[in-house]
Amino acid sequence: MSHNPQNKPVIAVVGAGPGIGEAVARRFVSSGFIAALLARTEGKLQTMVSGITSSFGPGTARYYLTDLRIESQVQSSFNLIHSELGPASVLIYNAGARRVNGRSILDTTSEEFESFTKINLFGAFWATKCVLPDMLAAEKGTIIFTGATGSLRGSAGLSSFSPGKFGLRSLAQIITWEYQAKGVHCAHLVMDGPVDGKLIGGVTRRKWEREGEKEKLIEVERYIMQPRDLADIYWFLYEQPRSTWTHELDVRAQKESMFSKL
Numbered sequence: 667m668s669h670n671p672q673n674k675p676v677i678a679v680v681g682a683g684p685g686i687g688e689a690v691a692r693r694f695v696s697s698g699f700i701a702a703l704l705a706r707t708e709g710k711l712q713t714m715v716s717g718i719t720s721s722f723g724p725g726t727a728r729y730y731l732t733d734l735r736i737e738s739q740v741q742s743s744f745n746l747i748h749s750e751l752g753p754a755s756v757l758i759y760n761a762g763a764r765r766v767n768g769r770s771i772l773d774t775t776s777e778e779f780e781s782f783t784k785i786n787l788f789g790a791f792w793a794t795k796c797v798l799p800d801m802l803a804a805e806k807g808t809i810i811f812t813g814a815t816g817s818l819r820g821s822a823g824l825s826s827f828s829p830g831k832f833g834l835r836s837l838a839q840i841i842t843w844e845y846q847a848k849g850v851h852c853a854h855l856v857m858d859g860p861v862d863g864k865l866i867g868g869v870t871r872r873k874w875e876r877e878g879e880k881e882k883l884i885e886v887e888r889y890i891m892q893p894r895d896l897a898d899i900y901w902f903l904y905e906q907p908r909s910t911w912t913h914e915l916d917v918r919a920q921k922e923s924m925f926s927k928l
């Protein structure tokens with residue numbers, strides 16, 4: 667545990683980017699956690715770690731280069747986290763892969779279906795297997811999966827995305843049935859609409875600019891979910907007392923119009 671001398675609780679943010687992933691890491695670090703950030707792009711990870719450590723102090727975040735499509739890489743990263751920081755008491759599986767503009771099944775390659783499904787689903791199974799033994803030994807742990815509208819509803823063009831997200835939802839239910847009574851709180855959080863992260867937030871803002879949607883650009887938070895506000899929901903789920911554990915929660919911006927659950 668050479669990199670966690672104060673023995674802080676450890677959160678693993680699996681699929682850590684500048685949107686939800688970083689916001690969740692910041693939220694937990696601000697309350698005393700040390701964050702392990704897992705993703706593939708070293709430059710982005712370095713920027714996030716230096717931003718978090720300059721806000722909250724040295725040693726509050728470390729990164730672990732990982733391609734979640736490869737089980738051995740997931741295992742190696744969690745072994746390293748374990749030896750450098752200690753066991754993860756919170757696992758956030760946040761990675762997701764989809765096309766911004768959908769494609770029909772006939773135009774979707776099998777390679778894309780396999781690659782995206784590994785990111786949307788398999789990585790979560792592998793990461794869960796890495797953290798469960800320590801959580802069970804401690805009789806305590808939190809696992810939160812990031813879902814999407816596509817977790818609940820198949821839509822044209824999303825064959826390489828939605829099936830993996832449906833599977834992720836099912837995996838969250840199975841974890842609950844198998845391990846909740848043993849102390850593991852698993853929650854599936856459905857983001858029912860766009861999030862103001864770098865990619866989708868940027869695309870949405872540029873579209874509004876082209877279309878002269880000034881009100882939307884001024885009141886962004888009424889239209890697209892803000893990562894900082896979402897991060898508070900992850901924290902709320904983590905903090906729930908054992909008498910009232912939420913298994914599934916869905917959220918959307920005030921003026922979102924494509925509700926999937928209503």
Ligand SMILES: NC(=O)c1ccc[n+]([C@@H]2O[C@H](COP(=O)([O-])OP(=O)(O)OC[C@H]3O[C@@H](n4cnc5c(N)ncnc54)[C@H](OP(=O)(O)O)[C@@H]3O)[C@@H](O)[C@H]2O)c1
Nearest residue numbers: 681683684685686687705706707734762814860861863866
């Ligand atoms: N953005 C939205 O509008 C929206 C809406 C509804 C639901 N969601 C859900 O929210 C989650 C993402 O949140 P976000 O959009 O704010 O993104 P984010 O937290 O900014 O970034 C997620 C990170 O996941 C990493 N990732 C993807 N594939 C990976 C792989 N094979 N191995 C390791 N890391 C991988 C990517 O980093 P690298 O490329 O560096 O690996 C990416 O930066 C997804 O589960 C998505 O389905 C998003």
